[in-house]
Amino acid sequence: MEDPMYSLQDVIRCDLCETPVPPKHCDICHIHLCEACVGEHLSDESKDHYIVPFKLRGIITKCTKHSTEVCTQLCTTCNIPVCPLCVASSEHEQHENEDILKWFEYKKELMQKDLQDLEKSIYPKYQEAATNIPVQRADVNKRSQKLTTALDKQGEALHTEIDTIIQGMKSDIDVMDAQHIAAIDRQEVAINHTIPEITQTILDLKRLLDTSDVCLVSVYTSRTEEFRNLPAQFQVTLPTFIPQEINREQIHQQIGSLSKLVITFLLDEPRILTDIQTECRYLDSVSCLSDSELWTRGINDNILRLYNLQGELLRSVKTKSRIMPYDIAVTRSGDLVYTDYGDSSINLVSGTQIQILITLRGWRPVCLCSTSFGDLLVSMTSDDYKQTKVVRYSGSTEKQSIQWDDQGKPLYTSGDIKYLSENRNLDICVSDRDARAVVVVSAAGKLRFRYTGSPSTPWESFRPFRITTDSQANILTSDYYNHRIHIIDQDGHFLRYIHNCGLQEPYGLCVDSRDNLFVAEIETGKVKKLQYYM
Secondary structure, eight states: OOOGGGOSSSOOBOTTTOOBSOSEEETTTTEEEOHHHHHHHHTOTTSOOOEEEGGGTTOOOBOSSOTTOBOOEEETTTTEEEOHHHHHSTTTTTSOEEEHHHHHHHHHHHHHHHHHHIIIIIHHHHHHHHHHHHHHHHHHHHHHHHHHHHHHHHHHHHHHHHHHHHHHHHHHHHHHHHHHHHHHHHHHHHHHHHHHHHHHHHHHHHHHHHOOOHHHHHTOOOOHHHHHSOTTOOOOOOOOOOOOOOOHHHHHHHHOOOOOOOOOOEEEEEEEEEEEEOSOSSEEEEEESSSSEEEEEETTOOEEEEEETTOOEEEEEEOTTSSOOSEEEEOTTSOEEEEETTTTEEEEEETTEEEEEEEOSSEEEEEEEEOTTSOEEEEEEETTSSOEEEEEEETTEEEEEEOBOTTSOBSSOSSSOEEEEEOTTSOEEEEETTTTEEEEEOTTSOEEEEEOOOTTSOGGGOOOOOEEEOTTOOEEEEEGGGTEEEEEOTTSOEEEEEOSSSOOSEEEEEEOTTOEEEEEETTTOEEEEEEEEO
16 A cells, blocks of 8 residues: 555645655654754653654554553563553563664564565475475385385395205205115115026925935035025115204394384484583594593694593593694594504504504595494595595405596595595495585495585585584584584485584584584684484
8 A cells, every 4th residue: 555655646744844755753742754853843842752753653552551641661571562650650660661662673673584584594494394295205115115125135035045955955865865776776686686596596406305316415505694685785874854943033133134213303403512622722623432532633733632521631642753643533442543644654542552554655644434344444645636535444454445436537526635434324425625515425435426515505605524424324514614514314415504503613523322413613622512313
């Protein structure tokens, strides 16, 4: 509706000087005022005045308790308009009061800001979340089908193995049967060969018994003992089958295990549980030795320090070369490993001893992490800074090298530091600052995806630094320049940020066994323990 102030038929004018379109209004006297006449009007002290912008005319009302007064104040305790007599009364004398116009404008500004947040930020997030629900539902079916397929495959493998074993045992029975028949055949041949001889001997004996020829009888030789025992006698121990009792537990062990469904919720506002002040001026790295002890490393510092959650320094270790290490990690056995860029070595701290575990030639180790199988993954750059790769070591033996994609192109940019972490699904996650991406490959080294920031993050501003993973196979990476941490799932989908919870310039990251996140603040030298799951 058109404001009557601007109607061509009835232009509003200042009630004192007739200036058109006056910007002010006295809400007590109910007259319109130009800027020049405001002072003149207020100079009349015979009565009260309350000047408001023209568009806010009518903002004050008569007091419901004092009919001669108007409400120029708002009792913020009771959230009602009050007049000067109300303010002075016992009912409101201990309450907070604000000028009604200032409070109104403050609330309007707050509403405008809320409207902008709702329209530009919050509502689009809900729309995106609602759009993602069918995707999540479809993913449930896909993952379920994937698990079912894996189980079917394992079942087929076990069935094949059982069929092979059973068929092998049946073949053994066939061989034994053949051996038994052959023995019987040999016995049959010998018996059939002897029977005619016995028959002839019986005939000969009968003739001799009927004869009176002494010479024939005298040369007789008995063969009875020769024929007494059957020829080619053999003993047979027949095969038997003793079935084992079927042990369901052993069968389950052979098939494998199916983990339980765990549904967790990311907190809207992560909570800082512990705040640890370290001696590092520029804190770069943090690595969990346990849920209550943390190894730390600072920039331009050759001392590695172990703290508990109370901030007490438990131990400090100076590097073997006296040079700053580039990265640290805790192995499955609880030992500390670190990379020494200066002498191209990877070192193991065990107890009070430091030993060189690996020395490289032509390459320099940069960052590292320990895997679920006890291997080490090491990111390294060539001496000429033109190549970068990730190498898997078992002890000091190289097992795998990851450098190229299926098209023969480099997976990682050259030169810059590449932080890395192994995910629960055995993916290898690398933060590539120069590429402005988190590069994730499978355990076999095949590229799975590149994460280049959330939909609301401009590509130019996203530069991931430290990286870690949690028990839900989510990936967390510190976005130092934007003062936040990104959480993405194992397939590269953005979940949310960790920010606005008291973090300052987050850098180093690690997660304990309970999915508490430890964040190293590079400038403050603090490690903060956060809860980000409900």
